[in-house]
Amino acid sequence: MAQENLLMETMPSLPQVLLNILDAIQDEQADLRSLGEIILQDPAMTARLVAVANSAHYARAGGCHSLDRAVMILGQRTVKNVVMTAAMKQVFDEFGRRHRRFLKESWRGTLVTAALAQALAALTRYPRPEEAYLCGLLVNLGRLARLTLDEARYPALLEAAENDQDLIRREQATYGGSHCELAAGLMEQWGLSPLLADAVRYHLEPALQVRDAHHLVKLVNLAHGLGAGENLRDGALEAADILFGLNEGLSTELRAGVQGDVRRLAAALEIDLDGQDRTMSDRHAERRLGECLSDLGQLDRVQAELSRVRDVRHGCQAVQKVLFMTLGVEHSLLFLMDARQGLMSAWMDPADDAAFVLPLERGRSAVIDTNLDRRPRVLSRSEEESLPVVDRQLFRACHADLLWLLPLVGGDRNVVGVLVLGVPGAQSARLEGRRGFVLALAGEIARLLADDLQPPGVDGSDLQKHVHEIIHEAGNPLTIIQNYLAMLRIKLGETHELQQDLDLIREEIDRVGRILLRMKDVPAPGRAEDLPLDPLVQQVAEIFSNSLCQTRGIRLSLSLAAGEAGTLGHADHLRQILTNLLKNAIEALGEGGEILLGTRAPVNLNGCPYAELTVQDDGPGIPDSIQSRLFSPVTSTKGEGHSGLGLSITRRLIDEMGGSIVCASGTQGTRFQILFPLDGQG
Known part of the structure; x- marks a missing residue:
């Protein structure tokens, strides 16, 4: 575990690629998917993020076997912290400068292998081409790790080796194992499946030895063979025929296309692949990387000043x-x-x-x-x-x-x-x-x-301003503490005896955050925000759809038909009501499932017009023992970290609006129906 954590902290990247990732993180228009595509240009950073996503602090059921999912699990803030930590270390570390030629060769080789693996996966109808790309990107992980762990001896082995097989023999004699085994072992420690680890473990085996292996193993093996070396080797063409029945023309075309793409990417990033050691473009990138980190530090100071x-x-x-x-x-x-x-x-x-x-x-x-x-x-x-x-x-x-x-x-x-x-x-x-x-x-x-800030002419409560100021000031150190806790978890390892203490610290920090958020709800005297109901519901739904629903594979569907009906000055009440009900539904569903969110108006009840809001899920339903006291403050059935007050608060807010709430729950799911009076009725 100590070796694994050391590698996560020290594996170097090319400064040009780190700059590209940092630029994407700062881009307001960049979404998580486009950010993931840019990170996939760097094997070391990809390995870091997948490892963090599979750590005890972030791990989800089924594990994380793609960078897209890793970025989604971690979120943009954590990704930014991991990248900045790596970049900061690299600016002050001579390791990457000493081994720049190896890093360039490794970067080009792994990108060619990854792209070929993905192209072959599509060609041969492998159902998860992103796995093929990830494994291709990690084929040199063992060499990079070995270089990081034994800088004194390993460079000489790399220089002396005549080919891949000769390097493996020298590694066996020196370390008792090959870089392929080292990489596969790291992947398994980081939570990747044995099949993905095997694809890297056996990527240098002869084609005849892997022809009956899993599809993914054959893909990565052939991709490395086709992409290796300056010229296409006869052995690679033979392997293409043995493993997938591909002819020489198609194999040559695939290789040429991918190599052209990698050369164009290198040119766009100003990476001189032909230059020996550090070139002018490398020095320029190192200087720009330092400036970029300085700029990011200045942004933090701007936040403190304002x-x-x-x-x-x-x-x-x-x-x-x-x-x-x-x-x-x-x-x-x-x-x-x-x-x-x-x-x-x-x-x-x-x-x-x-x-x-x-x-x-x-x-x-x-x-x-x-x-x-x-x-x-x-x-x-x-x-x-x-x-x-x-x-x-x-x-x-x-x-x-x-x-x-x-x-x-x-x-x-x-x-x-x-x-x-x-x-x-x-x-x-x-x-x-x-x-x-x-x-x-x-x-x-x-x-x-x-x-x-409020625009000129807006009168606000001094108490509310003071509360918001305190919350803003407190939020920054809380976030920093959370980030350091996450990194400390990874450094200590999943089995360390202090993990339970870290759990307690994290829970208490979360509790402080929830208290601060409750303080933020102190109402401004005389202020009542009246908004159309449908846009407000859609706004809250988008927040959940892009966060909790997306990470858990839950579909959130809308049916909005409230027309001109408004919130009667209770917009914040409705936001809180929706938040409580949606969180309950998501936690009841776990992974997968569907939530239906709907509005209607007017709805007639006893001759009075109402607006209707419904939240319905297809989960397992609420136990009978809970339904009888559903809206009373109780001990939560969700486990630690839940107060059991969500529905009690929801009922109180609805009462304040003069509305009513009804719940129907069974084995087919749960449905909450809320009616709010229109035209001041109720």
């Missing part, structure tokens, strides 16, 4: 300070959105009134057009005469030759403002080179502004 903001005007001042400290931009303006009045405002001095107030009408200013288009734009003084006077004033206010206009889009996809950066001509090229970081910084500012 989290202390008390009001909107001082928020503008804090953003200007952040831009100067991180980008060197001395003059900037922050236009904030007031959607209720259809205006955008910017302050030159927090003690004064707004210096600029712009109506939300296209063509009135480039700032407004940036808001409406949701796309960054750059204005130059050369086009100044064709601009409205207010835009010409912005050039002078920001002492700029160029104006960078960046829309600030919050987590709900609404624009909260526009950032105006005043850029002197001499600073333009340097800022353009950090464009990715500038956009990530704008995204971070947007999220924090959307969470923490």
